[in-house]
Amino acid sequence: MALVYGDVTIVVDEQDDLFYTRMALQAHRPEEGRIIVQPTPASGSPAALAHDMLYALGKRLAPGPNSPDIWLDSVKKAWLAAAAWTVATGVRHVVVTRAHLLTVRRIDQLFAWREVAGVQLTLLWQKALRGLPLVLARVERRISSRDKFEALLAEPGPIPACPSFPPAVLATTGRAAVGAGQPPARPPRGAQPTSPGRRAHPCTGAMATAQLSQPAPAINLASDGTAALATLAHPLIAGALSVLAFTRAGLGGLRLTRDLDITGDVSAIKLHGVGHRNCPLYTVPAWARPLLAGARAHHRLVAHPPGNSVFAPLMLAEARHLRAHGERLPQLNLRQPGSLLAP
Known part of the structure; x- marks a missing residue:
């Protein structure tokens, strides 16, 4: 089953069924406005999830301790970069796999980013529902079958609710x-x-x-x-x-x-x-x-x-x-x- 808060959908996969992950990965089509984000497991970097988002958007951070991308270690700068690319490329739907591994702080970061980027967000919660944190417990929309999950991935997604930019002059x-x-x-x-x-x-x-x-x-x-x-x-x-x-x-x-x-x-x-x-x-x-x-x-x-x-x-x-x-x-x-x- 699944739950949704606004444009946020949580797909609850208590059995960690490979079907859901496989279907999600096959739905990664940036040119059609949908990306799949796979969180890096056990990463202690505060900006790790934003980096995963950038990776899903086709961006690569330069490696090395003296990397010219070191300024993207800042949480604020990394999420701002991810939001800018999301808006510029017209991404409408973002699916995050294995969301049950995310800390509450990173879920909060993800929600704040969604408010800026204005996209539909789907989270795969691949463990028992009783572990759902309070911030996700408020989500209300439910999807109860594989067919409905497939239908959700088949939809083109909404037009992004982009921020109200000031007009140029x-x-x-x-x-x-x-x-x-x-x-x-x-x-x-x-x-x-x-x-x-x-x-x-x-x-x-x-x-x-x-x-x-x-x-x-x-x-x-x-x-x-x-x-x-x-x-x-x-x-x-x-x-x-x-x-x-x-x-x-x-x-x-x-x-x-x-x-x-x-x-x-x-x-x-x-x-x-x-x-x-x-x-x-x-x-x-x-x-x-x-x-x-x-x-x-x-x-x-x-x-x-x-x-x-x-x-x-x-x-x-x-x-x-x-x-x-x-x-x-x-x-x-x-x-x-x-x-x-x-x-």
């Missing part, structure tokens, strides 16, 4: 929401298109700039480079390195990039030059769009205004981790010229 037209599918604004009367990559008004956002300027084409990146970037665990690291890779801009060009400098469909990004003397617009290649979407989701989940720099937290406190990742990924070819990763 177009500096030239006042306050306006920037979202995928929104029709572009008409260019001002008399405006002339500019050549690819040429700067428009230094303070306009990407949507406004795109009405006057064709974005510069992205630099091609080999498939091993794009694959390596896709597995980076922290959204800001993945987003920043992807921009550096397809633009060959330096950190200075990325430092002032705001939420409103990324178009709603993540098809173009605007960087800023010193004194806004050169603020080029670039095409975002298809492989990089999920990574930039993750960086923007991370920015919005901490309620930064759209005029704030998306990558400011990375530049101010964690630039050494960015450089360390760049150095461990030689296929990105970011070490030449070395100024790309200079502070």
Whole structure:
């Protein structure tokens, strides 16, 4: 049988029947909005469950005692990264196996993450129901058969109840929401298109700039480079390195990039030059769009205004981790010229 609290479902498998685990693992389809999380047994790391969530999302933490991902040992930062990737990739349903092994503290972390990510959560409780902690005893929905469990896994899942993000702002037209599918604004009367990559008004956002300027084409990146970037665990690291890779801009060009400098469909990004003397617009290649979407989701989940720099937290406190990742990924070819990763 199973129980559900809001969008949380607990499947109680007192006999630890292999059927439930097998069915869950077969239902892991990230491209369809469902992931299966398998908690690492007996891990003492406070952020272990968040790391397991990131692993299920296809992300891999760099190994080693001096790992550039050591900042994700922080519980808050690790769960924020997991929430950002969940929102950015459109995951709707998360199934956690062997939930009876989780401590109450980790269950609380999981519930807090679900509130932020806005997904349907299913927990496999694979022992006697009498061991159910109080926080899970409040769950009410029940599933009483294998057939109903299979039906639950067959459902596409709800559209995620994503947080209410602040709308981005177009500096030239006042306050306006920037979202995928929104029709572009008409260019001002008399405006002339500019050549690819040429700067428009230094303070306009990407949507406004795109009405006057064709974005510069992205630099091609080999498939091993794009694959390596896709597995980076922290959204800001993945987003920043992807921009550096397809633009060959330096950190200075990325430092002032705001939420409103990324178009709603993540098809173009605007960087800023010193004194806004050169603020080029670039095409975002298809492989990089999920990574930039993750960086923007991370920015919005901490309620930064759209005029704030998306990558400011990375530049101010964690630039050494960015450089360390760049150095461990030689296929990105970011070490030449070395100024790309200079502070």
